[in-house]
Each structure stands twice: as C-alpha cells, then as structure tokens.
Amino acid sequence: MTFAPALRLYELAAADPALRFSPHCWKIRMALAHKGLRAEGIPWRFTDKEAIAATGQGLVPVLEDDGQVIHESWAIAVHLEARHPDHPSLFGGPAGEALTRFVNSWADAALVGPIARVIALDIHARVHDRDKAYFRQTREKRFGMTLEEVVAEPEQKLAALRAALLPLRLMLKAQPFIAGDAPAYADYCVFGMFMWARCISPIELLEPDDAVHAWRERLLDAFGGLARAAPCVAP
Amino acid sequence: MTFAPALRLYELAAADPALRFSPHCWKIRMALAHKGLRAEGIPWRFTDKEAIAATGQGLVPVLEDDGQVIHESWAIAVHLEARHPDHPSLFGGPAGEALTRFVNSWADAALVGPIARVIALDIHARVHDRDKAYFRQTREKRFGMTLEEVVAEPEQKLAALRAALLPLRLMLKAQPFIAGDAPAYADYCVFGMFMWARCISPIELLEPDDAVHAWRERLLDAFGGLARAAPCVAP
Numbered sequence: 001m002t003f004a005p006a007l008r009l010y011e012l013a014a015a016d017p018a019l020r021f022s023p024h025c026w027k028i029r030m031a032l033a034h035k036g037l038r039a040e041g042i043p044w045r046f047t048d049k050e051a052i053a054a055t056g057q058g059l060v061p062v063l064e065d066d067g068q069v070i071h072e073s074w075a076i077a078v079h080l081e082a083r084h085p086d087h088p089s090l091f092g093g094p095a096g097e098a099l100t101r102f103v104n105s106w107a108d109a110a111l112v113g114p115i116a117r118v119i120a121l122d123i124h125a126r127v128h129d130r131d132k133a134y135f136r137q138t139r140e141k142r143f144g145m146t147l148e149e150v151v152a153e154p155e156q157k158l159a160a161l162r163a164a165l166l167p168l169r170l171m172l173k174a175q176p177f178i179a180g181d182a183p184a185y186a187d188y189c190v191f192g193m194f195m196w197a198r199c200i201s202p203i204e205l206l207e208p209d210d211a212v213h214a215w216r217e218r219l220l221d222a223f224g225g226l227a228r229a230a231p232c233v234a235p
Numbered sequence: 236m237t238f239a240p241a242l243r244l245y246e247l248a249a250a251d252p253a254l255r256f257s258p259h260c261w262k263i264r265m266a267l268a269h270k271g272l273r274a275e276g277i278p279w280r281f282t283d284k285e286a287i288a289a290t291g292q293g294l295v296p297v298l299e300d301d302g303q304v305i306h307e308s309w310a311i312a313v314h315l316e317a318r319h320p321d322h323p324s325l326f327g328g329p330a331g332e333a334l335t336r337f338v339n340s341w342a343d344a345a346l347v348g349p350i351a352r353v354i355a356l357d358i359h360a361r362v363h364d365r366d367k368a369y370f371r372q373t374r375e376k377r378f379g380m381t382l383e384e385v386v387a388e389p390e391q392k393l394a395a396l397r398a399a400l401l402p403l404r405l406m407l408k409a410q411p412f413i414a415g416d417a418p419a420y421a422d423y424c425v426f427g428m429f430m431w432a433r434c435i436s437p438i439e440l441l442e443p444d445d446a447v448h449a450w451r452e453r454l455l456d457a458f459g460g461l462a463r464a465a466p467c468v469a470p
Contacts, residue, residue: 092330098415099327099334105406106341171340180333 013043248278
C-alpha cells in the first residue's frame with residue numbers, strides 16, 4: 001500500500017456520511033485498492049456543486065491527485081493506469097482497455113436503469129435532506145414518472161434486472177471473473193452497481209444460487225474484504 | 236493469405252447453398268480472415284447431423300484443421316489463436332481473451348433472442364425443405380409459441396433489438412471498434428449477429444443514423460469487403 005497523501009476522492013454520501021453509495025465511485029474505490037493506493041475519501045452530496053466546480057461539471061467521482069483534478073470514473077481509471085504503470089494493471093494492456101470500455105458501457109447502459117427501478121425510493125429515503133428535492137426532480141424527469149411509480153411492481157423489476165445479467169451469468173460458466181482468473185477494472189465496473197444497491201438499500205438483488213451472486217461474493221472478499229466491510233444498509 | 240489446404244469449415248446453409256447465415260459461423264469466417272487464413276467452406280444443413288457426428292454434437296461451426304476436428308465457435312477461435320500465434324491476434328493477449336469472452340456472452344445472451352424475434356419466419360422460409368420441420372419444432376419449443384407469434388408486432392421487436400444495442404452505441408462514442416482502433420474477435424462476435432440477419436432476411440435491423448450502423452459498415456468493408464460480398468437476402 002503506497003501512502004499517497006495528495007490523493008483525495010470525492011464520493012457521493014448519504015445523510016450518513018459513512019454511506020458511500022455511488023456505483024461510479026465504487027468503481028474507483030476498487031481501482032485504487034487494485035493499484036495498492038490509499039486515497040482520502042471526502043463525503044460529497046448531490047447539491048455540493050461548488051466543491052467540485054473546478055471540474056466544470058457537477059458529478060462525482062472526482063479525484064485530486066497531487067494538484068491534478070480528474071473527473072468521471074473512466075478518465076480516473078485511465079489516469080491511475082498511466083500514472084502507476086508499475087502497479088497491478090487495471091486493464092491488462094491496450095486490447096484489455098478497449099474491451100473493458102465495452103464492459104463499462106454495458107454496466108452503465110444495461111444495469112443502472114434496472115437497478116434504479118428497484119432501489120430509487122431507498123436512495124431518496126437515505127440521501128441528505130438538502131439532496132432530497134434534487135434527487136426526486138432529476139430522477140423523475142429521467143424516468144418520466146414519480147419515484148413511487150419507478151419502483152412499482154418490485155418483483156417484476158427484480159426479474160428484469162436478473163434477466164439483464166444473463167450475459168455475465170453465461171460468461172461465469174467459463175471463468176471466475178470478467179477479466180479472467182483474477183478481477184480487474186472490468187469487474188469493478190459491474191461490481192460498483194451492486195455496491196450501489198448494497199450501501200443504500202435493504203433489498204437483495206440476487207438469488208443465492210445465482211452464479212452472479214457467487215461472483216459478487218468473491219469481489220466482496222477482494223482486498224481483505226474492503227467492500228464487505230464498507231458501511232451499508234443491506235442486511 | 237496462407238494456403239491451408241487442410242482447413243475445412245462446415246457452415247450452416249439455406250436451401251441456396253450460397254446463403255451461409257449462421258451467426259456463429261460468421262464469427263469464424265471473420266476470425267479466419269483476421270488470421271489471414273483461407274478455409275474451404277462446406278455447406279451444411281440443420282439436419283445433416285451425420286456429417287459432423289465425430290464432434291459428438293449436432294451444431295456448426297465445425298472446423299477440420301489438418302486432421303483435428305474442433306466444434307463451437309469460441310473453441311475454434313481459441314484454437315486458431317493458439318495455432319497461429321504469429322498471425323494477427325484475435326484477442327490481444329490473455330486479458331483481451333477473457334474480456335472478449337464477456338462480449339461473446341453478451342452477443343449470445345442479449346442479441347440472439349431479439350434478432351430471432353425479427354427474422355425467425357424469414358429463416359424458416361429460406362432453409363432447405365428437409366430443415367423446415369426441424370427448424371420450426373426446435374424454435375417453437377425454445378420460444379414457447381409459434382414462429383408466427385415469435386415475429387408478431389415487428390415494430391416492437393425492432394425497437395427491443397435497438398434498445399438492446401445501447402451498450403455498444405454508448406461505447407462507440409469513444410472508439411471505432413469493440414477491440415479499440417481496429418476490429419478483433421470481440422467485434423466479430425457481435426458482427427456475426429448482423430450477418431445472420433443480412434444473409435437470410437430482407438429486414439433492415441438498424442436506422443441509418445445509428446452509430447451501430449456505421450460500425451457495421453466498417454466491418455462490412457473489412458478484409459476487402461469479404462462480408463459485404465457474401466451472398467445475402469438483404470436489399
């Protein structure tokens with residue numbers, strides 16, 4: 001573990017600042033651990049736009065690295081890989097980086113919506129009071145319906161999410177991680193989605209006999225159980 | 236182009252033996268071209284189980300390579316990579332191979348069904364007479380409905396397919412191919428799905444302004460227009 005005092009990661013937090021629940025911040029938490037780097041995690045709320053105004057946009061993760069400010073999880077991962085080429089690789093080379101981008105796109109395009117349709121109200125219940133109106137307005141606009149309607153018929157929503165995981169389930173018949181024998185950034189892109197739910201919602205997304213469940217367990221155990229030890233709502 | 240007289244590829248053909256429409260066979264056609272290898276393509280029909288009985292199963296692609304018989308597209312791709320390590324790589328190394336397996340799983344799990352719901356009747360119309368009952372029975376069992384019901388409400392089916400392509404569309408904002416700057420096996424895994432439709436159905440799957448359409452054009456042009464020149468039904 002390299003001590004990097006200048007590394008600061010702005011992370012989305014709930015009302016309880018210990019609950020760090022952003023899927024994209026979790027991608028970077030795992031990436032930092034993979035690289036053997038420790039960062040100071042700074043709790044940030046949806047409406048704290050001033051604190052990250054230097055990035056010219058309003059979302060986390062934002063990483064401060066020795067005076068440099070990088071935003072957006074993919075850019076941060078690429079930055080960490082370039083800055084620490086002698087540490088374990090996040091991508092496994094140029095082909096791995098390009099293919100990992102597809103996996104990241106898959107996680108964002110195929111999983112964010114189905115998981116939000118399960119946990120949107122749990123998020124609303126736990127975000128900071130000053131974030132509640134922002135969260136409701138932006139998400140109701142995105143979905144074109146109220147948050148209550150977004151999460152209606154929860155069994156159907158869970159079934160849709162589990163169906164969306166079929167590509168991962170199929171792949172897991174052949175190898176234990178998306179990156180092969182050991183996890184890398186492609187796995188963290190998908191695992192971040194599950195940490196999002198675990199940190200903020202009591203709802204269990206997966207059936208215990210699902211191969212995706214076993215994969216998630218392996219990642220909860222990675223890096224000395226870093227993710228498993230994180231404060232969370234999940235029982 | 237290496238002349239490899241012992242390389243023979245059994246490929247699914249329609250009644251017209253020139254129409255080679257299997258998505259999985261197309262993955263291998265493109266992989267062979269990527270490796271600079273030429274194979275003798277042998278037309279095969281669904282019910283020609285005897286011809287490939289040596290593989291212990293009943294599906295193509297089957298590759299005969301200098302006395303070895305390999306079946307299943309992934310195993311064939313891995314075989315080609317191992318046998319011709321000095322030719323252009325299909326995967327770009329071990330990390331690339333593992334991640335490409337995820338892309339292949341995504342294509343099989345997320346695209347085969349939605350495309351079949353568009354073209355199933357077109358396939359039935361064009362397969363060999365001796366395959367028609369086999370095709371109808373196996374597919375109606377798989378979908379739990381008649382082929383006519385499978386393709387009902389075609390606009391909805393097209394919309395579902397186009398929605399399923401969102402991960403690829405998102406990725407294409409950042410790079411021209413799934414494998415990065417140039418195509419590799421990950422691209423062929425997905426492109427094979429489009430060649431399946433192009434060879435056997437007049438229905439256009441993509442809107443002309445879709446980034447996936449432009450990506451497909453680039454692959455139709457690859458290897459001197461190999462795929463574009465293939466006999467097909469598409470207008």
